[in-house]
Amino acid sequence: MSAPDQSRPRSLSQWRPRPGDLVLAGGTLAALFASLVPILRVISLGWWMIVALGIAALILATGVFARGMRLPAVGVAVAEVVVWIAVVTGFFFAPTAILLVIPTRATVDAASTAISSALEQIQYGSAPLSPNLGLSIVMAALTGLLAIVFDHVVVTARMPLLAAVGFIALSLAPAIAVPADFDPAAFVFLAICILFLIRTDTQLRREQAGTVPGPVARSWAQTAPPKRSGPSWAAPRAPSAPPTRSSTTAMAAGIGAIGLVVALVLTPLLPSPGVHAGFGSAAVTIDASLRLGDDLRRPVDTEVLTVRTSGAAAPYLRVATLSDFSGTDWQPDAGPVWPVERTSSFEKVQVDKGIALMKTTTTVNILNLSTRWLPVPYPAVGVADLGADWSVMRDNRTIVGSVNTSDGQAYEVTTQVPNPTSEQIRASSATSVDGAAADEPTTSTLPEPVPALIGQLAREVTAGAATDYDALLDLQDWFRGPDFTYSLTAPRTGGFDTSGLASIDAFLQKKEGYCIHFASAFAVMARILGMHSRIVVGYLPGMASAAVGADPGLYTVMSSQLHAWPEVYFQGIGWVPFEPTKGLGTPTAFNAAIANGPGAVNRPTPTSPSQSATPKQNLGGNKLDETNANRGSAAAAATVNPAPWIGAAVGLLIAAMVPGLIGLLRRRRLLAAAHEENAAAAWTYLQEAAIDIGMSVPASESPRAFAARLGALGFVHPDQLAVLLNGIERASYGRGGLRGQWQGEAMADAAASVRTSLLSSLSPSARWRALVVPRSLFVRPGSVYAGGAVA
Incomplete structure (x- = not known):
């Protein structure tokens, strides 16, 4: 045909x-x-x-x-x-x-x-x-x-x-x-x-x-000399050079070896995507799926936001609640959202008659935090100064955005905090509730099977409790007691950085872990006891600002204060937070009406880990319990571990070298084939050199027309082009097929010389690009990307 x-x-x-x-x-x-x-x-x-x-x-x-x-x-x-x-x-x-x-x-x-x-x-x-x-x-x-x-x-x-x-x-x-x-x-x-x-x-x-033997090649091309230049009289382009089997295998093995080095050696050294490099600061992100280990083990403690509140203490700030527990992880709650409005964004807090509500106003100013969940105190009843990108989830009173635009946001949140007396909360039930918790069956369900140790310890620790509230206090005191140790490093293997049942079981045996283990174990044990529970991801109360002349109501929140804590739903009161994590925050304890009267502040309080009686915890070079006096100096003296950045630089350098190395291997292979009298290899070498400097090599252009176009440039020696053109035309139309009629050395030398001449015509920067990222690796001669018209 x-x-x-x-x-x-x-x-x-x-x-x-x-x-x-x-x-x-x-x-x-x-x-x-x-x-x-x-x-x-x-x-x-x-x-x-x-x-x-x-x-x-x-x-x-x-x-x-x-x-x-x-x-x-x-x-x-x-x-x-x-x-x-x-x-x-x-x-x-x-x-x-x-x-x-x-x-x-x-x-x-x-x-x-x-x-x-x-x-x-x-x-x-x-x-x-x-x-x-x-x-x-x-x-x-x-x-x-x-x-x-x-x-x-x-x-x-x-x-x-x-x-x-x-x-x-x-x-x-x-x-x-x-x-x-x-x-x-x-x-x-x-x-x-x-x-x-x-x-x-x-x-x-x-x-x-x-x-492509000679006779067949004749049927593909017109052998008559062209009557005019241009692509209209085109003969087929020269056949591609046949690579040797060994060289192709070697190139493939080389690519695979480089890929393995990058993936296995350099990838673990790259910095976590949770922190973005900056000049003297870091934009922190939040993983609301309760995978907080890497966030807490960051080498540099960063100021993420400031809080100004009308209350007596800095509040806990939540970004998301997690109710659905699959047995391997906790999933953030999802539900309908409503546009942010100044006064009607959230529903009013509903509590039983006689339960005091404490109204406070909190202003949050985000400095270095990029997330689509805004940190807010709980329970929010109104929010102001936010744009249309933000919406509220009324079910859990959180704020979510369409994109990660939290950095630089400043907004005001109004809260009404239920403040029952100890007698009122003891009279309330956490095991038989209706309303918000009953509408969410995911807050009480557990997957099967639950390790026997978890249920056994839950019942043993709370055996003497007379009320649901007392049982939860017993759990909280047990976790914060001498049997447990706060640790971000023990053990780091075996899925320890997860919150599933297997991790809880290991945590209860080892009795070492950090907030996700304390919170998850507490929430699961509460469900075993028949209560509705969930986990909250957010920030611990901030520290009073150390700046000279700062407002007494201004608090600073650091990236190391990212935290998780459990909540349990009480009938007529709502979701009540607890603090089982040893050494952090302030444990929940409601006061008796006789001592303080209704409206007394019970939780949270302004105390920081440094003000508690528990020992300070070392978090991989950053102390959560720094005092106001030394926080500024510690932050200034913090040093950055250079290993991740060195690894990233080496990885980028190797990645940048890969295209050039592949191009070099390919050119050496083509020249080796040209030395063996393969005219097609020499001609392909020439075509790829032209592509590397940006010339078009269309399929419709004959070898003679292409050589004429190269010669017209003025910096390619005509004798060298003549050697290459003579070799490819003999290979295409002569009886010898692809072989160059005993001109292997001459063709190889001519091809290398022409490439050198073509590269020398470029500016130094363009020549560098042609060597480092050869265009011919991605654009094959005669392909649709090689140019449809003659340049």
Whole structure:
């Protein structure tokens, strides 16, 4: 079949796949799946993954079919988009579509609703998300779009190395959102898929180059001399150089070795994404999923906000409540939100008659905190000075935003704190309640099975309690007693930095841990005793400002005061906080009416860890219990551990060197093949040199026209171009095939010399870019990215 016939669309009876398309499409699907595996740490595995991969497979199969019909690249992309729309519509929105697959206005509205639902879950949920219908639809549809993009890059453009960058970026995105330990199995799987694509593409090019004998080449090209310059008389571009099997394997092994070094050695040294580098300060983030270990072990203590309150003491500040306990972790509460308003954002606090309410006003000024949860005192009844980006969750009286825009916010919160006497709270029940707690069954449920030790200790410690309140005081006193030790480091292995049942069981045996272990153990034990409980993530009360002349009501909150504590719901009073963490905060204790009368301040109090009777706790170089006198000097003297930054710098340096090293290996391989009289290798070396300096190398341009264009530049020696042109024309049209008629040394020397001349024409900065990041690694000669017109 002649060249024009090959480029025309075929009938269905003439269809046959292009060589290698099926293999490349299969490799693309495997690499896409491998790059999606890390996202399971953000979104739980479910049916959405099966549907997503099914849509991706169907789209890739459509691409193989369309290319087998000899459709142009644009036609292939259009066919895949049409299939994507039809499949997504038919699978998710068939009732709203015409003939089940043709979308209508109702389909667009339903898709918009699904996207809104997905965004809401992403915004207010915490990893790992249990995907709702909207999130499942969005993930499946996005996977289909990714399949279209990667199919175009890998199969149409034949640039698997560029696709590898996309696959790696896709796999790294979940690690940025939810930091986790390195997963070597997922990395090896993705590396194998990427190396398979690169190896397959290289092998296909070698086979295609090796099957171009002289007689066949004559049928591809016009041998008559051109009547005029330009691409209109074009002959086919020279066949690609066949890489040797050993060199290709060595290059693949080199890429894999560099990747392993970066992943296994340098990645653990990189700084946590929770702290962003700055000049003298840090913007701190909050992980509301109760994974606070890394946050608390930060090497530098940072001032995150200041608080000014009308009350007698600085309040605890909450950012999120966690009620749903799966047995392995606690999930932040999600629910309906309302726009922020000055006076009616929250409902009024409802308490039984006779329970005193203490009204206070607190102003919060955020300095170095980037989060979508605003720290607020509890229970808030009003908030002022916030913009439209913020909404309130009335169920737990917290404030959430659409983006991480908390840094620099200043706002005023009004609270009404229930202040029962000890007699009133003892008369209240935490085991048989109605109202807010009863409406939330997740506040009392426990997964099965619960380790026997947890229930046994809960009942033993509270055996002598006469009331629910007394039982909780017994638990609080036990945790804060001499049997337990506050520790951020013991033990650090075996999932210790989690709040699940297994960690609680280990904590109760070891009796060493930090706030998440104390809070989680307390909340679970309360549920075992039949009470409604939850966990709060927020900040301990701040320290009075040490600034000279500061307002006595101004308090400073540091990043090391990030904290978690439990709450238990009491009938007629509401959610009551407790403080079981040894050495931190102030334990809950309500006063008797006779001693202080109603309205006495019971919890929290302004005492700091340094003012309590418990020993100071050393938190990896930062003391939570610093006094006002030495806090400023300690913060000024804090030093930054240089190891993470050195590791990051070395990692970036290696990453920057990788493209240049790969380009160097490829050029050495081409020159080695040219020395062995492979004219195609020498010509490909020349084409890639031109691409590296920014020249176009279209498929429609013959070798003679390309050589004429290079010669017209004026800085390439014509004799060297003549050697290369003579070699490729003999290889294409002579009987010797790819071999250069015993001109191997001359062709290799000429190719290297021409490349040197081309690079010398560039400015120093452009020459450096061409060497460090060779454009030819991503743009193949004659590909759609190599230029459709002659420059």
